[in-house]
Amino acid sequence: MALRLAAACALLATGAATAHDNDATASDPMAxxxxxxxxxxxxxxxxxxxxxxxxxxxxxxxxxxxxxxxExxxxxxxxxxxxxxxxxxxxxxxxxxxxxxxxxxSDAGVRGLRAPLPAYAVTHQDMVTPWLAQVSEPGIRATITHLSTAWPNRYYGSSHGHAAPLWIRDHWLSLAAGRGDVSAELFIDCSNCGGQPSVILTIQGTDLADEIVVLGGHLDSISNSGWGENMDAPGADDDASGIATLTEVLRIAMAEGYRPRRTVMFMGYAAEEVGLRGSRAIAQRFAGEGRNVVGVLQMDMTNYRSPGSTTDIRVMTDNSHPQLVQFLRDLFDAYLAPLGYTRGESSCGYACSDHASWTQAGFPAAMYDEGPFFPLLHTPHDTLEQVGGTAQHATIIARLGLAFMGELGQRARTRLRAPAVPPPSGQPPRMRQPSRPPRP
Incomplete structure (x- = not known):
């Protein structure tokens, strides 16, 4: 499982050193x-x-x-x-x-599409529905803004791309505010990620802890302008928006003292933009260790609403387990349709995002999509301003992420901590001091 905070801090130094050691290779255009x-x-x-x-x-x-x-x-x-x-x-x-x-x-991809799964059902409305009202557009916007402006890029072969995961790891841990069942690690066991670590935060499950639920998105960015350190790649929609959406789901889970029966993992994947490298390394590791992953949700680009779109979000139907795809439809119909939102469906082609890495490793995975293609991604113009200056569209997939986490992760009988202080407008949330955990 993920490392405890002290071990993660030690791994931080190791990950940073590895990143610098591999930086020249990762940035070599002739590699x-x-x-x-x-x-x-x-x-x-x-x-x-x-x-x-x-x-x-x-x-x-x-x-x-x-x-x-x-390269x-x-x-x-x-x-x-x-x-x-x-x-x-x-x-x-x-x-x-x-x-x-x-x-x-390997035939693992076929197994990933046909794997027998638990019976998915929408049965936790009393827990999930109150969460949806807590989704904060200013909070998501603040995270997108930070990730897309604090560094000129998050390219896997640049020092900026090595710094961003450390911030994500620290920010995610700050939301947990010392909870004993929450831990984090920098995943660096990826031979071609250029030293860029992925981030994994784990909420330990209770009686179904060996069953794992994953919510993920990629943390790197890329652009057609510049190379390496000098690349101009803000990546606000692709995929600062996905990481910000995950962060909002995690914030609410921690604020509500959510304790899942299944182990829930939040993942920020390295080096997605250069061939799904980080997610594939994690998925292959999990497969090799015989981990029991019962569902993976990918969040890649969540904040663009096409002017001509006739639906609010789309469910991707390829690279995905059919039963899990149906579960995404069911979650939308149960939680978002009553709020007036509409869904469509689409396909995204071979190896289109990190959920394909999980499918190819033999695990059930699926993805929601923001809608029609954002025309300015992979350019210096993938900025928050170009998607309207707000994170309103991302609040839709944040609510779906909460529903996925709550329904698939299920809930233990007790909460671990008091709710968080609501975040001020446009600022990261402030957490109260954790209460003493209940005795088992």
């Missing part, structure tokens, strides 16, 4: 990277690719390509996916060809 992508996407993006692209098919029968690229060529691949295919992600990246070959040969 080799082994990419698995859909054949059509790869050929359209890199028609003049002079290296060796090997045709492959995975266990689901998809026509893929395994290619060895240089700078990922920009062309990503630009095609975003500007032509109008979606995110598009490929997995590996440190070695052998690792990529093993990934393609």
């Amino acid at each position: 080799e990277v082994h990419v698995v992508a859909e054949r059509g996407t790869f050929e359209a993006a890199l028609r003049d690719f002079s290296g060796r692209a090997l045709p492959r098919r995975d266990a689901e029968g998809r026509a893929l390509v395994l290619a060895t690229l240089r 700078h060529q990922l920009e062309d691949l990503s630009r095609h996916v975003h500007e032509v295919e109008r979606r995110c992600g598009g490929y997995f990246a590996f440190a070695s060809r052998a690792e990529a070959e093993a990934f393609i040969a």
